[in-house]
Amino acid sequence: MSIIDSTKIFKGNIIFTPTPNEFFTIENGYIVIVNGKVKNVYKILPEEYNDFKIIDYSNKLIIPGMNDLHAHAPQFRHLGMAMDKELLPWLNDYTFPEESKFKDLDYSRNVYERFIKEVWKQGTTRIAVFATIHKNASMDLMELFIKSGLGAYVGKVNMDLNSPPYLCETSEDSLMDTEEIIVKYKDKSPIVKPIITPRFVPTCSSELLKGLGELSIKYKVSVQSHLSENKNEIAWVKELHPTSNFYGEVYNKYNLLGQSPTLMAHCSFSSREEMALMKENNVIAVHCPSSNLNVGSGMMPIRKFLDNDIRVAFGSDISGGHTCSIFKTMIYAIQVSKLFWANSNKEIPFLSNSEAFYIATKTGGSFFGKVGSFEEGYDFDALVIDDSELNYFNYSLEERLERFIYVGDDRHILHRYVCGNLIEEPRSLIQL
Amino acid sequence: MSIIDSTKIFKGNIIFTPTPNEFFTIENGYIVIVNGKVKNVYKILPEEYNDFKIIDYSNKLIIPGMNDLHAHAPQFRHLGMAMDKELLPWLNDYTFPEESKFKDLDYSRNVYERFIKEVWKQGTTRIAVFATIHKNASMDLMELFIKSGLGAYVGKVNMDLNSPPYLCETSEDSLMDTEEIIVKYKDKSPIVKPIITPRFVPTCSSELLKGLGELSIKYKVSVQSHLSENKNEIAWVKELHPTSNFYGEVYNKYNLLGQSPTLMAHCSFSSREEMALMKENNVIAVHCPSSNLNVGSGMMPIRKFLDNDIRVAFGSDISGGHTCSIFKTMIYAIQVSKLFWANSNKEIPFLSNSEAFYIATKTGGSFFGKVGSFEEGYDFDALVIDDSELNYFNYSLEERLERFIYVGDDRHILHRYVCGNLIEEPRSLIQL
Incomplete structure (x- = not known):
């Protein structure tokens, strides 16, 4: 040329x-x-x-372009719905039954096509998404993204524990399916990639976490999950992994916290040690302020992360968040940061417009390469x-x-x- | 017929x-x-x-239809702008200089026409707005509303104290202009009406407040203003009116707190006594959650008002709020109520969808008659x-x-x- x-x-x-x-x-x-x-x-x-x-x-x-570093593609049907349900009924009555439908490829394609159209529409050019546990639907989502021309890291979700029986895998299947997807897709497209996606610590056995960490290192594949979103979750992780000093240490123990490029969503209640480890391992904390406000679990103290030189990106977290727009997410991030500002007697500065824009573009983009x-x-x-x-x-x-x-x-x-x-x-x- | x-x-x-x-x-x-x-x-x-x-x-x-009970029409040019400025620079560098331009009828009409179009577009069918101190522009805004077919209570703003010299009236002029508008417009349209609008206590002399209260009673005209939006403002009112026990008592002393139908915007820090008086006088507290989050002054504890049987309506409060949409205001109200819910260990219930809808329609509408x-x-x-x-x-x-x-x-x-x-x-x- x-x-x-x-x-x-x-x-x-x-x-x-x-x-x-x-x-x-x-x-x-x-x-x-x-x-x-x-x-x-x-x-x-x-x-x-x-x-x-x-x-x-x-x-x-x-x-x-906008970079969305945390979104649940299969929850698209529930966007802006059941927002007055609490977290557990919301998961059990809405999210889990919905995700289970993605074993059906016709169903999944119907939702995923609409989802990608919305991502495109809102000006998001790169995205990291959770799919479901289903291998075929997850691969189809990757194909749809390749076809779209948008950049995407797509995660088949791993769940072999503490999950409803209709949305639970064996550890072996979970690892086998994950590896199959990695092998098929790691070099297929320069901008659509697989990403290892344990849903979160409580839904994954230690065996599964160990296997996922090994896959991540073997194939140099990125990782995404949830971290310290709410206090009950943190207590549950402590109960499940009593020898770990903090939530993030569990991921770290299994090479799932920065041993390859890693996204951790929420981090609303990360302890000082957890933040230190995130910084050391260059983990990206993904702030999902619209979700924080809708779900009411907690709010990420974004300034603390920035002051500690931890990379912070934005996530729509649909459908905990109700908008795929990273522009609207910026507004919510500024507003949430103003709550910390107001509560600290104006000592903790709120996000400026340029900071919010930088996070949405350059920091978010840094996960995907030289992007943003x-x-x-x-x-x-x-x-x-x-x-x-x-x-x-x-x-x-x-x-x-x-x-x-x-x-x-x-x-x-x-x-x-x-x-x-x-x-x-x-x-x-x-x-x- | x-x-x-x-x-x-x-x-x-x-x-x-x-x-x-x-x-x-x-x-x-x-x-x-x-x-x-x-x-x-x-x-x-x-x-x-x-x-x-x-x-x-x-x-x-x-x-x-949606009812917006608090909005500043002349701030429409600044919608979604300067959102990372603090309140005082925002007022002094943006809002006050902008409002002063409304002495020019060409300028005011240009902004007001765009404003009304946006109100219409967002599905607001009735609105209570602040204009500026300028008589002619305020009357023009009423004419534009009459022409539009939307319902509106339009307030020429009163300011004779603690205001920049270019946006300040004498008490006499302020009262004379207000009365002239009332006489001209009180019976002109069944759904577009004048409303008495002291900007807030600090910008009004006692003489002006007294005169406005008298006009309100003489002509049976409604009243709107700001109340207890932030702590500095409350302290300032206390300083200016040391014999009053709380902010709202100043309005009450001058017959501007429910002696005729009254809207009070914000009420983020209303004391128990203030709330008791609002209840007794059937004052509507106007919650402006988007503005609360943008300005960071404080947040109205809406459940407290509802539990105390005080009528609560929603306001866009543009341009402290960044959207004229009362639908988006509902979302913000639910989200802000979830902050109180989360902070109270889930003891203070957040707003349900039907509650938010009821507030936006039936309570908001109750100010305008049998509406909503x-x-x-x-x-x-x-x-x-x-x-x-x-x-x-x-x-x-x-x-x-x-x-x-x-x-x-x-x-x-x-x-x-x-x-x-x-x-x-x-x-x-x-x-x-």
């Missing part, structure tokens, strides 16, 4: 966050992309690019925002971005790019 | 809350409206109506929800409503009615 063929030049209002502390903006500037990766951004396009065609998004906003920024070498994952409907009073670029986040919605996302490719709305296979 | 001319019959999935504790639903039932008021709802249409034309919304949801329900004699203020896009899995009616609230948006509001009249999208006068 010639340099001209492999190069794309975009013009528009460029906004991104190389650091958490401020937005980097260029008004009607240029982004040069070579082979799907950012070469550079320019206020004035260098002469060497004079002969290249320019993709013109003048006056629109060009921002990095427009610095040199980054994959060009981007959203083109047409906010003309909202921008009737000559707002500044930063104000326009803030208003799009707070007031706008998917209607204002004109185009979505992953690795430099324009991603079209996923088409349903079922309706074909 | 004949009985046939004055009668309208609607068919659809009827949902409303005669009581807070449960939804009343009829699947594809009928609502008979006579002269804009509900006559009755039926599962099967009585024979006497056989010859009437039916407005057919089969399979759609028909619900009462489909019981006999109620004004037919209604929204027709076409949620077919969200309803792909045979959800129950209550689940469909919940999903529309959590996941849906204005795209799913097919039609809006006020007093039985279909309300079209407001057309801009400026663009004509």
Whole structure:
């Protein structure tokens, strides 16, 4: 491919966050992309690019795509439903029976196609998702993501303990199925990958956890799970693993806490030691503020994690969270951080807009590679925002971005790019 | 007008809350409206109506319209902006300079038209708004509401103290302008009315408060203001009015706390005595949870108000709140109530869906008359929800409503009615 063929030049209002502390903006500037990766951004396009065609998004906003680091794809049917049920009835009456239906591939495809369409719609370009225990449906979800052009880490869930009989595997099956998926999918796509996904400590035997850790190391596969979401859960883990000093130590013992790249969702009640270990092992703590507020289990003290140099990303956590939008998740994260701010007599600073944006883009993206920024070498994952409907009073670029986040919605996302490719709305296979 | 001319019959999935504790639903039932008021709802249409034309919304949801009891219309330009500024810089750098522009009628009309369009779009059929201190712009806002067909109580704001010089009146002017508006508008429209609106105690001299109370009684005009939103404000009021035992007592002393129908926004830190007085005087406490979370001043303990039989309504409080949607405000109210639930070891019950809906419709509506329900004699203020896009899995009616609230948006509001009249999208006068 010639340099001209492999190069794309975009013009528009460029906004991104190389650091958490401020937005980097260029008004009607240029982004040069070579082979799907950012070469550079320019206020004035260098002469060497004079002969290249320019993709013109003048006056629109060009921002990095959103990264969602925690979502339960099979709970999509229950999005925004049963929100006034408590956690246990919600799991037993809604979530577990629903997940059990995913043994049926027709059913799973129906839900997963709708889910991916919604992910696309909301401007999420990379996502880490939990599927269910079912091997075939999990692989189908990976196929659907590959077809979509979006980036995704998809986890077949592991549960061999403390689970309803209709949603429980043997340890052997669980490990065998997981390995089969890893072998089939680890090199199939550069941006859709398997991820090892013990649901959480209480639903996994020590044997299963041990096997999963071994698979993770053997195949260099990432890991995702839940950690310290609520106090009863922490007490339960302590009961199940009395020799462990804290929840995260159980994962760590079985090589599931940062021995390969690891996502841990919630961390609302992580102890000082747990946080120290997360930091040491470079684990990403995934903050799911909409879920925190809906479920009422607890809230991650995000500033504590940031102050301790622990990487923090955002998760929609549908359907504990009720929105797939990482933009709306940013708002919730800022609001939750303001609760800590207010409760500390304003001593714990709340998240600034640029910090929230940095978390949603650059930190979230760091799990997937060089993703989430427009610095040199980054994959060009981007959203083109047409906010003309909202921008009737000559707002500044930063104000326009803030208003799009707070007031706008998917209607204002004109185009979505992953690795430099324009991603079209996923088409349903079922309706074909 | 004949009985046939004055009668309208609607068919659809009827949902409303005669009581807070449960939804009343009829699947594809009928609502008979006579002269804009509900006559009755039926599962099967009585024979006497056989010859009437039916407005057919089969399979759609028909619900009462939303009532927004606290909003600052002139802050619409700042919706979803400067959300990471603290309260004082936000007021001094954004809100006050912005409000001062409303002395210019062209400017005010531009903002107010956009504001009303957004109110309409989000399904709010009745609203109580703060305008600015400016007489002409306030009257223009009333004219725009009259033209729109929506119900609105519009308050010219009163400020003669502790206000920036460019946004401050003399007490005489403030009272004279207020009275002029009242005289002009109190009988002009059945659903658009003036409301007396001291900004809050610190910006009003005792002379002004006294005069406003007198106007309220003389003309039987309602009152709205802010109360006990944050601790510094409460301390400031105490300093300004050292003989008052609590904040609300100042309003009460000047006949501005329930001597006529009264709305008090926020009440996050109302004392036991203040709440007792609100109850005694039948004051409506307006909960603005999105604003509570954005501003971080405090959160209204809504259950305490409900338990004490104080009427509670919802307010968007734009632009402290970032959404005009009372549906999204319901979600925030439930979430904030879950914080109190979690912090009380689950002893303080969070808001149920039906409670939140009841507050948004029937309690909020009670300020405007018989509004917010489909019981006999109620004004037919209604929204027709076409949620077919969200309803792909045979959800129950209550689940469909919940999903529309959590996941849906204005795209799913097919039609809006006020007093039985279909309300079209407001057309801009400026663009004509």
